Every structure is written in structure tokens, then in C-alpha cells.
Amino acid sequence: MDKKELFTKVIKKNEGLIFKVAILYTNSLQDREDLSQEIVFQLWKSFDSFNEQSKLSTWMYRVALNTAIYNLKQSKKRIETTAIELETMQFADVLDKTEEERIKLLYEHVQRLNLLEKGIILLYLEGKSHVEIASIIGITTSNVGTKISRIREKIKSQITKKR
Amino acid sequence: MELEEMKNTWGKLSKRVEKQEILTTQLIEKITQQNYNSKMNKIHYSEYVGTIICYVGASYILMNFSKIDEVLIQVLAGLSVLLLFTLPVISLKSVRSIRNIDITSNTYLENINLFVRQKIKFQKLQKLNVALGLFFMLIVLPVLAAIQGKSLDQIPDFWTLIFPIFVSFFLVFAWWVLKSYNKVLSATEKMLTDINN
Numbered sequence: 001m002d003k004k005e006l007f008t009k010v011i012k013k014n015e016g017l018i019f020k021v022a023i024l025y026t027n028s029l030q031d032r033e034d035l036s037q038e039i040v041f042q043l044w045k046s047f048d049s050f051n052e053q054s055k056l057s058t059w060m061y062r063v064a065l066n067t068a069i070y071n072l073k074q075s076k077k078r079i080e081t082t083a084i085e086l087e088t089m090q091f092a093d094v095l096d097k098t099e100e101e102r103i104k105l106l107y108e109h110v111q112r113l114n115l116l117e118k119g120i121i122l123l124y125l126e127g128k129s130h131v132e133i134a135s136i137i138g139i140t141t142s143n144v145g146t147k148i149s150r151i152r153e154k155i156k157s158q159i160t161k162k163r
Numbered sequence: 164m165e166l167e168e169m170k171n172t173w174g175k176l177s178k179r180v181e182k183q184e185i186l187t188t189q190l191i192e193k194i195t196q197q198n199y200n201s202k203m204n205k206i207h208y209s210e211y212v213g214t215i216i217c218y219v220g221a222s223y224i225l226m227n228f229s230k231i232d233e234v235l236i237q238v239l240a241g242l243s244v245l246l247l248f249t250l251p252v253i254s255l256k257s258v259r260s261i262r263n264i265d266i267t268s269n270t271y272l273e274n275i276n277l278f279v280r281q282k283i284k285f286q287k288l289q290k291l292n293v294a295l296g297l298f299f300m301l302i303v304l305p306v307l308a309a310i311q312g313k314s315l316d317q318i319p320d321f322w323t324l325i326f327p328i329f330v331s332f333f334l335v336f337a338w339w340v341l342k343s344y345n346k347v348l349s350a351t352e353k354m355l356t357d358i359n360n
Contacts, residue, residue: 018185
């Protein structure tokens with residue numbers, strides 16, 4: 001299998017990861033598509049330097065999240081995004097009302113977090129261990145726990161304020 | 164919504180996402196082609212146009228420099244040319260500085276810090292650009308008049324009407340631009356503090 005075939009296989013297997021990062025860091029279909037393609041391009045550029053000793057998903061998340069930060073410069077020149085266009089998701093028609101509301105709420109909460117918290121929460125929601133989160137984000141394992149607790153408090157206070 | 168509920172919702176969303184074919188093989192192949200046009204770090208068309216306009220302006224002053232007799236106006240013309248060459252360089256340099264960032268090896272936190280610091284630097288440079296741009300607007304007026312063989316005193320109502328209106332307009336404009344830059348700048352600086360606490 002040549003390099004391109006191997007890369008395509010890796011991307012196809014992990015496209016959900018790319019798409020989910022793109023969802024959280026953009027708020028329109030066009031921006032999401034641009035970011036997804038940019039992530040694939042950055043992954044391709046660094047495919048040779050991928051060290052097989054590190055986990056494939058760790059490398060992919062690192063490149064995807066780092067690309068997402070720099071993409072913010074391109075899209076709206078703003079650090080935060082505000083609303084999600086759920087109808088632009090290909091599966092929006094199969095979501096029931098409650099599910100749709102929950103996704104919107106989740107998105108709303110995540111958008112209010114700062115960039116660092118956003119990265120941590122994405123990995124937490126993806127079910128990553130504290131060790132993996134620490135390695136991708138670049139903080140200590142104990143700090144991951146502290147940050148997650150702070151995020152929990154922050155979200156609680158967002159809910160209280162809303163009421 | 165508690166974190167655990169969010170995790171649950173995210174899990175459901177993940178299941179849906181995994182069933183989708185979002186990136187087609189053809190699209191991936193296109194991205195891996197040599198000629199893929201990455202949008203990141205791209206210098207915008209408007210920035211190139213701005214640079215060309217500045218250089219055309221500088222060339223115009225240089226070509227007509229011999230028409231200027233007064234030493235003071237010659238100094239102002241020299242300053243104008245210097246500004247016309249410097250302003251686009253400042254802009255392009257700040258846009259290009261992000262090219263050296265290592266997206267693969269740096270951790271997310273390292274890149275956030277670099278990104279936010281660059282944003283702060285960029286905003287400060289833009290503030291400098293606005294101030295220098297306004298200064299340029301003022302000094303280029305007598306230069307252009309001299310090239311046309313006129314003195315500002317010969318233009319009717321120049322000192323009594325045109326000049327005060329011009330200065331007032333640009334002062335209000337500068338105040339408005341700098342105010343909005345300061346607002347964004349302090350929000351970005353606050354973000355940097357939040358992240359590192």
C-alpha cells in the first residue's frame with residue numbers, strides 16, 4: 001500500500017474525529033467544510049513526521065485542534081462563535097426535537113468556554129483519559145482534573161445565569 | 164446541562180457522525196495533490212491590492228520629485244515615500260509571521276499562547292498602521308499640491324474650510340478605529356491571562 005492509499009485509509013477511518021472538531025470550532029457549513037479540508041491537508045503535510053510510537057488518535061487530535069485555532073483567524077477573525085446551524089448537518093433531518101435542543105444547548109455552553117477549555121472539553125466528551133488529554137493539550141494530568149472541575153462549575157453558573 | 168449529560172448527547176452525535184461519509188476518497192485525493200490551495204496563512208487579495216496601491220503612489224511621488232522646489236515639501240515627500248513603502252511591509256509581515264508555527268509538534272496550549280500573542284501583536288501593529296496612515300494623509304497634501312504646481316495657499320478655502328474638515332474627519336475616524344482595536348485588544352489580553360491561570 002503506498003503512502004497516499006494508507007493516508008486515505010487513515011482519514012476515512014477517523015473522519016468523524018475531524019468532523020467533530022470542525023463542528024465545535026465553526027458555526028456555518030462553509031466554515032466547517034473549509035476547516036475539515038484544512039485539517040486533512042495539515043495531517044497530510046505532517047504524515048511523514050508522524051511518530052508511530054505515539055497514538056494515531058493523539059497525533060490526529062493535536063493537528064486537528066492546532067489547525068482549528070489558526071482557522072479562527074481566517075473565518076470571522078473572531079475567537080468565539082455564537083450559534084450553530086444544525087440544519088447544515090447532513091443528519092439534521094433524523095434528529096428528534098429533544099436531541100436537536102440538547103445539541104444546541106451543548107454547543108451554546110461550549111462556545112462560552114475559552115479556547116483552552118474548549119479543547120479540553122472536546123477531548124473529555126470524546127472519552128479521552130486524563131493522560132491523553134494532558135499529552136494533547138500540553139498540561140499536567142493533575143491540571144486536567146482541575147480544569148475539568150472548573151469547566152463543570154462554569155457551565156453550572158451559565159445555567160444559573162440563564163434561569 | 165451537566166457535563167455527564169453533555170457527554171451523553173455528544174456520544175449520540177458521535178454515533179450519527181460515524182455513519183456519515185463526509186470526506187470522500189476523491190476529496191482526500193484532491194487535498195493530497197501538490198496544488199491544493201491551503202487557505203491558512205493565505206495573504207488576502209485586498210492586502211496585495213493595498214500594497215500595489217502604496218507602491219504605485221510611492222513611484223508617482225519619486226517620479227515627480229524634481230517638480231518640488233521647497234526643501235520642506237521635499238522632506239515631506241521623502242517621508243511620504245518612506246511611509247508608502249513601510250505601511251504594507253508592516254501589514255504583510257504580521258500576516259506572514261504565523262507561517263512558522265509548528266502545527267504538528269507544538270501542543271494545543273503552546274499554539275493557543277502563540278496564536279493569542281500574535282493576535283495581540285497584530286492588533287498593536289494595526290493601531291500603528293492607522294496612526295501612520297493618518298499622519299501620511301496630512302503630509303501628502305502639500306506634496307501633491309506641489310507636484311501639481313500649486314501652493315496650498317492658492318486653493319480657495321483650503322486653510323479655513325477644507326483642512327479643518329479633513330483633520331476633524333480623520334481625528335473622529337482614528338478615535339473610532341483605535342477605540343475598537345483597544346476593545347478587542349483588551350479582550351484578547353484577558354483571554355491570555357484566563358488561559359494561563
